[in-house]
Amino acid sequence: MAIGIINYGMGNIASIKNAFEALGADTFLVETPEMLKDAERIILPGVGAFSAAMQHLNEEKWIPAIQHAVYEQKRPLLGICLGMQLLLTSGDEGGTCAGLGLIDGEVKHLQLSDPALRIPHMGWNEVDYTAESPLFKGIPDQSDFYFVHSYAAVTKSDDDVIARTQYGGDFVVAIARDHVFGVQFHPEKSSTAGRKLLQNFLEYMPC
């Protein structure tokens, strides 16, 4: 199975490629929207600012290609970190800007109840499952994953949320709707638990 990692100029794809290759998966970098049709599973990575990422996706005409792959070809997609945030309707990092809109909601700066807490939310934190998901199969609830972010998703409906995390309040850290998934943390850098999650994504079969 060919795992396509979208390369749109935002952030670190080497780690994601390394992690999938360590699992024995066949990966390739999707350098142009036309190449997306060859991806049987799609990874949308990304670090950096929401608006800059959407600008890249717009200018390089990624958006119709991603929508086609998800809605017409029913390809499973996993957004990681900023890649998860981009799945939402809009984001307010670097000015309010429309997202891919695959999941309803917004991306907002973390609102921490305790001003002594540091931002970015950086390091290992527990992930609390709020719904059953094939993504978490075999990974105990409250496992630690590696996070680095200052913004978080606020979904319109709880039905799209599969996990939350506590850091000066709680926020959404994993979302799923049909065969579209997103995780705020970095599974590719989350050691055994992260590797298991990526394996689950590889094995996931859309209904």
Add this chain to the structure above:
Amino acid sequence: MLKTRIIPTLLWKDFGLVKGEAFDSWRRVGAVLPAIRVYNRRDVDELILVDITATPEGNEPDYVSVQDFALDCMVPLTVGGGIRNIDQIRQLLSAGADKVSINTAAYDHPELITEASDRFGVQCIVSSIDVKRHEDGHLSCHSHSGQTDRGLDPVEWAKKCVELGAGEILLTSVDRDGMMNGYDIDLVKQVSSAVNIPVIASGGAGNYQHLIEAVKDGGASAVALASIFHFTEATPAEARSAMKEAGIPVRKTLK
């Protein structure tokens, strides 16, 4: 709850790993790749890899080696040493580094921190600050692997780095480095209470109690350590359980 990270530091010189005392008298402590593999098996929280000869000798970062190291690293990897421009950062990130640590170049070209965090995100820009405590007790920042006194107060410089766009501070006490007599708690406390980004305490860890002090008394978000793992029986798993017993939240590892 966010966990306190325990981060082994690997100092790399020519073709092998070294460990010194107060940034001097380097001893060879093995090869890089096997060390990374061992730390991965031991499931450490993160790794810092610094090429200590790159800046003094004016070398380019060794992208090919970093690529090899990253392949075997399933936790976040910070790479430092010899970084002078934005293109080197881009190449290190595409070789598989998750973060880069910038020290000397930040003094000479502070705009590099800003440019790099704008382009790659604050989360991957670590400001490495090396500090010496003088005989009269005053502290000053040093560049070029501790060789050049910049005459700057670490608190002021740390604040400046945050303003420039650093996402994290790796704060090393040059005098405590490799001495295993404990972190410079006063330094850690001064800096961590002055900034609102994570501060990694570095230099001086000799036993588990030192790690606990850096977090509880110093307010560090993470502890970096090297000699304790190179020269004693200490292990990351034991360090984690000692911290847990002291009431510090640490990561649960998954078998």
